[in-house]
Amino acid sequence: MSHPSPELGTPPALPRGGMRIVALGGLGEIGRNMTVFEHKGKLLVVDCGVLFPEETQPGVDVILPDFTYIRDRLADVVGIVLTHGHEDHIGGVPYLLRERADIPVIGSKLTLAFIRAKLKEHRIAPVTQEVKEGQRLDFGPFDLEFVAVNHSIPDGLAVAIRTDAGMVLHTGDFKMDQFPLDHRITDLRTFARLGEEGVDLFLVDSTNAEVPGFTVAEADLNPAIEQVFRTAPRRVIVSSFASHVHRIQQVLNAAHAHGRKVAFVGRSMVRNMGIAQELGYLDVPKGLVVDLKQLEKLPDNKICLVCTGSQGEPMAALSRMATRDHVIRIGEGDTVLLASSLIPGNENAIYRVINGLTRWGANVVHKGNAKVHVSGHASAGELVYCYNLIKPRGVMPVHGEWRHLRANADLAIRTGVPERNVVIAEDGFVVDMVKGVSKVVGKVRAGYVYVDGGNVGGATEASLKDRRTLAEEGVITVVALIDTDTGELTEEPDFIARGFAADVTTFDAVVPMLRKTLAKAASEGIGDAHQLEQLIARTVSQWAHRTYRRSPLVIPVVVDA
Incomplete structure (x- = not known):
């Protein structure tokens, strides 16, 4: 092999x-x-x-x-x-x-x-x-x-x-x-x-x-989808891939059978289903699909929404519904059907959306509790x-x-x-x-x-590492006024921390360490601002790791006094 x-x-x-x-x-x-x-x-x-x-x-x-x-x-x-x-x-x-x-x-x-x-x-x-x-x-x-x-x-x-x-x-x-x-x-x-x-x-x-x-046949999902539409007391919100024409067809068939009108939500969903219908790949009964504004005039038990966001994408419609950042407000009695698989790596994002929807009173039906995806x-x-x-x-x-x-x-x-x-x-x-x-x-x-x-291509592994550090460890900016001839701080350095837990006294302990580092640099003839910034960054990083077991991104700024 x-x-x-x-x-x-x-x-x-x-x-x-x-x-x-x-x-x-x-x-x-x-x-x-x-x-x-x-x-x-x-x-x-x-x-x-x-x-x-x-x-x-x-x-x-x-x-x-x-x-x-x-x-x-x-x-x-x-x-x-x-x-x-x-x-x-x-x-x-x-x-x-x-x-x-x-x-x-x-x-x-x-x-x-x-x-x-x-x-x-x-x-x-x-x-x-x-x-x-x-x-x-x-x-x-x-x-x-x-x-x-x-x-x-x-x-x-x-x-x-x-x-x-x-x-x-x-x-x-x-x-x-x-x-x-x-x-x-x-x-x-x-x-x-x-x-x-x-x-x-x-x-x-x-x-x-x-x-x-x-692999199970697509048609074998019909009973589970049918049950959702038969038993849902209020609105049915279905989330699927915007390209999953077969699954959307099953949803449209069930909605039509139970007297619900359907609206597509999300730009890619509206675009793709429009293309599929125009080319004859999606059979839509006359009058079934309506505009979202028309749907708002109907009673809840006559409404079906089909949207994107089945993988927990933060900007997709379903995720925004879960965080109350969408015109559609999820409420008690709504049923959300996640008609898709869990792509490896997306599990946390998907469960975060499920938890958010459940918090607002929705009954969430997904692959883990019903046969709604193959x-x-x-x-x-x-x-x-x-x-x-x-x-x-x-x-x-x-x-x-x-x-x-x-x-x-x-x-x-x-x-x-x-x-x-x-x-x-x-x-x-x-x-x-x-x-x-x-x-x-x-x-x-x-x-x-x-x-x-x-x-x-502009983002690199190095820049992503910096982003992860910013998200997980925070950032400390150190502004130091230094007499580069003597290597001495002319005044106390300023520390600006973001995402790193600190109060007015947190950085008092590191100042003597900086003075010692700069004095040693001066004795060795190091006066270049870039080299001094590297020394400051290393000193503050070592102190933060030793004292707090954190590795924040340190941004040193040296001003020649």
Whole structure:
């Protein structure tokens, strides 16, 4: 089994006729999916998504893949294939198109509609190529065939990439729901046909590889959703991903059956559901969806609100309702339905929202206490089924944390894929496929690029560390008037503390220490203001840690007296 190795260095030149595969995101993490394929001097990008920040990354809006690997070769990119319309697969496209706006964006009708709306906000007019399942097109040296797959959003596509080096089949995100709401199942007949032709490398969704059996069908949620609408005494507020068209359809069906009018809340929810309805992916009975102002005139037991914020995002509608910072005021008897999963890392934020809603009297129904969510990803039974159906020569698990990738690799081996042909890679690992055989040959840069407001890439690990320090330890500003000739303080220094518990006497003990430090510096001929500031910062930091077991950020300001 090929796997990460710390001694991996710069990859060698790609062998003639070979294909290079580099994941710039999506391996070892849930999100930021982006894979680059290189063949005959041309590049093909599959997906370009974002990763959402954790609590340890304050101030960060989203995290992008690092485009450094392809930045000098953007002219060689023949297209960006989007497997489906979720943010972790399309959210990074606007930032890549900022660097070359005319890269063709290839995807299904709904996926392209979502990305066009997003790009409009970025003032980018994309070059798009709409495709559908069963279609086969050439982009440069890449022969692409698109295959229908079922996921938690309509119009998902897998893509078979044929080249002289061999065939790769990339599943995108998929599951094998046999009773999908849109009646569009994963095309196992085409998977089998591709297997007969010979799949040299199978890139497989790993998210649920640790989960035994088969993923529950979307339709199995109907009873739980129906019960919520049947028993809720007042308003029903449903929170879901703004792209989860299938789940919203179930909510609309239940609301219609129980005589409730529906209003969408949140810009992305309003935009995406409008697109889905316009294109025919969302069936909305006439008169069911109304404006929020119209809804306010109805009795509470005739109201349903559908909003964003299922992951506890602080600025989303549901979070603002929980903190009483929204025009919609949660009250006693309201029922809040969280119709989504808990993305790893978001648990604390989600439970904070649940607690806030419960405090105001709401009954919160979520995955932990009712069957109101199913995954959009194939479980172990479905993955094994695909391995046995396709019989790939090689496997490279994608889309998952390390434990998911390992579990998926183990499943492949158990179905008969030779262990030497199973590649476990991480972001930045370079995999070369030559004559149908794939192996890790090197590593390239694939770090996090932080979007911080309007700034892309400006925030660094160092600045995030400073932010965490400010949040957890506080800051002390020290203003010192110093005679740089003698190294003496000409008056008592001023201490300004924020987030660090202090009173008027707190810093009395550190002043003698500063005098001693400055006197020693003067005796050694140190009079440069920058050097003195470093000494002051070190002295105050050591004192704070020794005395209070705190490590505040210390900002020294030296004024030459």
